[in-house]
Amino acid sequence: MLNNDRLLVQILLLVLLGACAWVLAPFFSALFWAAVLAFASWPLMRLLTRALNGRENTAAAILTACWMVLVAVPLVWLGFNLADHVRDATELFKDFQVDGLPNPPGWLGGLPLVGERLVGLWNRIDEEGVALFAAIRPYLGQVGNWLLARSAQIGGGMLELTLSLVLVFFFYRDGPRMADFVQSMLQRLIGERAGHYQELVAGTVQRVVNGVIGTAVAQALLGLIGFYIAGVPGALVLGLLTFVLSLIPMGPPLVWIPATAWLVSQGDYGFAIFLGLWGMFVISGVDNVLKPYLISRGGNLPLVVVLLGVFGGILAFGFMGLFLGPTLLAVAFSLLGDWVSSEPKESVQVVTMVSEENRD
Template sequence: MIDRHLGSAAQTTGLGSRLRRNDGDHLVERVVALACLLILAIGCYLVMKPFLSALLWGIILTISTWPMHVRLTRALGGRTGASAALLTLAAFTVFLIPLVLLGHNLAENVAQIAAKLQEWRNSGVPYPPPWVETVPLLGSRFHAFWSDLAAGSVEAAATLEPYVQHARAWILGFGALIGSGVLQIFISLLIALFLYRDGQRAAVALSSVLERLAGRRGPHLLDVAAGTLKSVVYGIIGTNLTEAVLAAIGFWIAGVPGAILLGFLCFFLTLVPVGPILIWLPATIWLFTIGETGWAIFLIVWSVMVFSVIEALLRTFLVSRGSDLPMMMILLGLFGGLLTFGFIGLFLGPCLIALGYTLVMEWIGMEKERRSGKPAAHSEA
């Protein structure tokens, strides 16, 4: 009996040691598996890093225009591919063609400026017109400097040279920014094409992931995010882009040089109260000074219509409900996106900032609900 007890104890001890070894082996396997997954994730990130901004914009554009895709697919008899192709073609027209025209216009203006500078170097800078001296504040000093430059003053030329170099570097950098923006938007629209075609499965998978992460609030958060993106894409980006195009058309009709570039600047300044005045008022004054009074009056009427009447109508019809976002955050998203992601950040930055702000506000509402025990009112998507 003693031998049986000793044998049983020995078996138990052996089994325990084998279990401990198995637990240790399982722990090592988990660590190795996690390390492999981490290496794989890092590798995937490095591969996708050059296309990350284009991927994000493609996803945002697809989500915000998905209801249009659904309606168009029904109208085409369920042909998803045809609907995806048509929407992508429309996005090419809206986002890519103005950017290509901007780059072409910038190249033409740079060539004209270079030719004019070469002409001035050969024949000398012309003397300033008399009206320059009548400009308030800096008119007399600028007239004197311009006169010295026209007289061949070496000191005036040396003073101007650093500014010419800075302007040249800025123009070259802006041209490179536009070139990279064309490539990024092209890639994002190709991504959007495939997302339109296969997005239904991706939406189901995303909804399942959110349900696992956020529980029953997952679908609601997805609706909030989609509504926010739609509000920004239509109400902010769509409105500003439309006004920029209309402003450029007005400058072009009136004969103002660099019309497309001026329209591009209006894209930024539309977010600032009375900001577009900084563009069209100098253009109007220039038309008056060269004797084009009729075109100057036309530009005033056109600008008032575009930046007052049309803006009010667009924001009324394009801004979705539940989009009360601080305009300062949208403006910061616009410039921050440009600095972080390049040209495509003009569209991507405001969307990300608005999405983050809305989800934080939603989380605050959830916290208030949890603490008070009362259901909070959900924002409309």
């Protein structure tokens, strides 16, 4: 009877947990990003709490307000500026459709060996461009509908971001108690190795935050410098876009390549060449150097495991997979390592019996 009562309690507990997950399902993404943001900035929370003589609520409120100002204000400003730049891009598209590309620069034909071919390619693109615009005109309405649907998704993402910034206050305030609860639950489930896996998850998330966010900041600053030097309008907006798109693979070229094309359309061929080289070797090139270095610091996991987790996680889970992917691979890699290194009890007993027989 006792076993039946325990089974009934376990079933009821599973049902209760399932119901709780069902209730919280609409907020999973916001909770996840709030937890990641609080974890990544927890050193700031500790410093601020120490400066305020241990007043955690005040420190959490100040830090949350700072995040709202740092995130919300640039996003609103970016939205207004994007509307202006979309209007400019529409006008540029119409100019290309009517007038075509500008005449090729004189120095292009003077290049040895390839000059005449490049001029011919330029003129062919100019001639075929008019036909291309005429061919894609019937599909512009479908593109507009697609952009409208994406705008609705972006609006939902903004609401989710706002909710994350509200929830991060509670993660700041109750962070230590949440960590103790998670550790107690893990100890109940897996015993003495709970601390190891908790540190493993925390270290993996911290390494991904340092590598991905740190690289995005570096690429945004380098992009901002290049846009200012080349004289591209809206350099600050393009720098913010570079930061956002740096969080996904091959994102920054979606910013500096159109900026280079705009310089070509304006006849600024020298700055166009500069920005193209700057974007290819500096903005995009730093991703191949800085990100592996930051991710590989302070951990004993193979770098390839973390990188595969980052890219595979994005493909599997969307943007949340940026942290879920490497965390899952890290835990699985550690579990397999523990399983391989632990010798089964049966084999130990067999080895002991064989050694005793040899002694006899």
